[in-house]
Amino acid sequence: MSKLWSPAVRELTPYVPGEQPREQLIKLNTNENPYPPAPGVGEVLRDFPTNHLRLYPDPDSSALREALAREHGVEVSQVFVGNGSDEVLALAFQAFFCQSRPLSLPAITYSFYPVYCRLYGIDYRTLALDDAWRVPLESLPADSGGIAFANPNAPTGHGHSRDAIAGLLERVTDCVVLVDEAYVDFGGESAVPLVDRYPNLLVTGTFSKSRSLAGLRLGYAIGSRELIEGLERVKNSFNSYPIDMLASAVGIAALQDKAHFEACREKVITTRERTRQRLERLGFEVLPSQTNFLLTRHPGQDAAQLFVGLRERGILVRHFNTEALRDFLRISIGTEDEMNHLIEALESLC
Numbered sequence: 001m002s003k004l005w006s007p008a009v010r011e012l013t014p015y016v017p018g019e020q021p022r023e024q025l026i027k028l029n030t031n032e033n034p035y036p037p038a039p040g041v042g043e044v045l046r047d048f049p050t051n052h053l054r055l056y057p058d059p060d061s062s063a064l065r066e067a068l069a070r071e072h073g074v075e076v077s078q079v080f081v082g083n084g085s086d087e088v089l090a091l092a093f094q095a096f097f098c099q100s101r102p103l104s105l106p107a108i109t110y111s112f113y114p115v116y117c118r119l120y121g122i123d124y125r126t127l128a129l130d131d132a133w134r135v136p137l138e139s140l141p142a143d144s145g146g147i148a149f150a151n152p153n154a155p156t157g158h159g160h161s162r163d164a165i166a167g168l169l170e171r172v173t174d175c176v177v178l179v180d181e182a183y184v185d186f187g188g189e190s191a192v193p194l195v196d197r198y199p200n201l202l203v204t205g206t207f208s209k210s211r212s213l214a215g216l217r218l219g220y221a222i223g224s225r226e227l228i229e230g231l232e233r234v235k236n237s238f239n240s241y242p243i244d245m246l247a248s249a250v251g252i253a254a255l256q257d258k259a260h261f262e263a264c265r266e267k268v269i270t271t272r273e274r275t276r277q278r279l280e281r282l283g284f285e286v287l288p289s290q291t292n293f294l295l296t297r298h299p300g301q302d303a304a305q306l307f308v309g310l311r312e313r314g315i316l317v318r319h320f321n322t323e324a325l326r327d328f329l330r331i332s333i334g335t336e337d338e339m340n341h342l343i344e345a346l347e348s349l350c
């Protein structure tokens, strides 16, 4: 701890991302996609004219934003891009949530949000999930300084319907409602079609999960022009070149290959449901999931010990050491083969 740090940084417990091990482990801990990105991504990287790297990239990232706008049926001016949705979220927290009234967050959601709040001095309050581990849309207060949650939520996996999100937006009109759709492609329902009706809705998305590009760092936000302009103001004060040339070209190639995208997400969803059944047969309780992970607990087993046992067998899953989630493991969906190894390992441990 240094006295040279500002008070917010002194107080800060930084977010600790899941381990990226050097050894060859079956990696089911950070919700990456087990399948490679679209073949066009490889072609772009192979054929990229390296001499272009002398130049700064397009400060507006127009080509990538156009591709995203086409994909989502919105105007280019309604799209913002950044280095992973984590960066987009950070900019959104700075642009919209530094208000006199507190931000409302579900008590269990993406654990980065409270980190941003502490870093940027944002006052926030949390609301318990409902009895079925769902984000309590009805109890999110309309007089908040903002509302943020993941839909489907992480690490619980449940996603609310678009109609339910519209219901929230009918009620909450005076602050920004940020819906983080990092996992929406695995069975959730996107709120993007609502952005024209509700100017206070900001939806964020990522190329890290359903597009298999976590290593690239590419994320985006879609919302009203008013909100996108707010994000641009903050962004231009930090780094007026949001996306590097390579990431932009790769992102466009990934968006073009719809067949690859569909095939990968279908495989992930099928494997998820098969894994759920197999876990249930082993006595696990598994929360419903519209994501590429399962949150699960076993009534007779200690989750921390299972985590260690799996690791000893070469399988890495996620165990959150928080009071609410201590009994659970979060397991990302890998290939069928990887999930067979997981189930075999659990059979020997339970």
Ligand code: PMP
Pocket (backbone or CB within 6 Å): 083, 084, 085, 086, 087, 110, 150, 154, 180, 182, 205, 206, 207, 208, 214, 217, 218, 219
């Ligand atoms: N939102 C949620 C809910 C996530 O789980 C993650 C991944 N950890 C992110 C956003 C960030 O994704 P990325 O920065 O890779 O786009």
